[in-house]
Amino acid sequence: MSNNMAQQIIEQTVVSLARQMEQQVDREIQKLDNLGEDDIESIRQKRMMEMKQRQEKMKEWAARGHGEYREIYTEQEFFKEMKGEDRMVCHFFRENWPCKVMDKHLGILAKKHMETKFVKINAEKSPFLTERLKIWMLPTLALIQNEKTVDYVVGFDQLGGKDDFETPVLEERLAKSEMLDYDWSAGGKAAAAAPKGIRKGGGASYKKTESDEDSDFD
Numbered sequence: 001m002s003n004n005m006a007q008q009i010i011e012q013t014v015v016s017l018a019r020q021m022e023q024q025v026d027r028e029i030q031k032l033d034n035l036g037e038d039d040i041e042s043i044r045q046k047r048m049m050e051m052k053q054r055q056e057k058m059k060e061w062a063a064r065g066h067g068e069y070r071e072i073y074t075e076q077e078f079f080k081e082m083k084g085e086d087r088m089v090c091h092f093f094r095e096n097w098p099c100k101v102m103d104k105h106l107g108i109l110a111k112k113h114m115e116t117k118f119v120k121i122n123a124e125k126s127p128f129l130t131e132r133l134k135i136w137m138l139p140t141l142a143l144i145q146n147e148k149t150v151d152y153v154v155g156f157d158q159l160g161g162k163d164d165f166e167t168p169v170l171e172e173r174l175a176k177s178e179m180l181d182y183d184w185s186a187g188g189k190a191a192a193a194a195p196k197g198i199r200k201g202g203g204a205s206y207k208k209t210e211s212d213e214d215s216d217f218d
Contacts, residue, residue, distance in 0.1 A: 091120035
């Protein structure tokens with residue numbers, strides 16, 4: 001991808017999200033029927049300032065590769081992508097149907113949740129990482145916060161046990177591990193999903209390990 005094309009994608013993503021945020025501000029203000037004009041204007045100014053700060057943050061995220069779901073090809077690249085990130089979801093995959101299903105949903109979430117970086121890496125070409133993180137089934141999502149693996153999503157058992165789950169099911173599962181900014185007041189759509197911190201199956205076996213503990217990269 002050329003630099004100009006990448007810049008255009010960043011600008012389009014930021015503009016789209018900014019419009020969504022401005023519409024949200026207007027909807028919130030419309031609900032405040034009992035306030036005077038001065039109160040409403042004060043609230044608008046405050047929310048617009050928050051929106052401006054958010055836009056600046058989104059530009060920073062976009063420059064770091066957020067907003068798109070990308071493949072990384074080497075273990076060295078994995079550590080480079082992870083460095084300095086508050087939240088990163090890494091999909092350990094191989095060329096099979098379950099992993100392609102996961103790809104589809106992660107691509108959608110990457111565009112929706114710019115606050116989190118989404119990447120994938122071929123498990124068969126990453127022996128050090130798969131051993132260090134004890135990857136034994138594919139697909140597996142490693143959920144990383146501040147350069148430490150805090151949780152995993154292994155296979156589809158935590159997503160309903162089938163490959164026809166909807167994107168909001170995965171979205172809520174990631175939110176349970178605090179990997180996304182998520183509006184719980186809207187009501188969850190993944191009540192049947194397993195709780196965080198449990199490694200289960202539902203994908204293709206990769207390899208077995210004796211330990212199943214969380215890992216970091218110290």
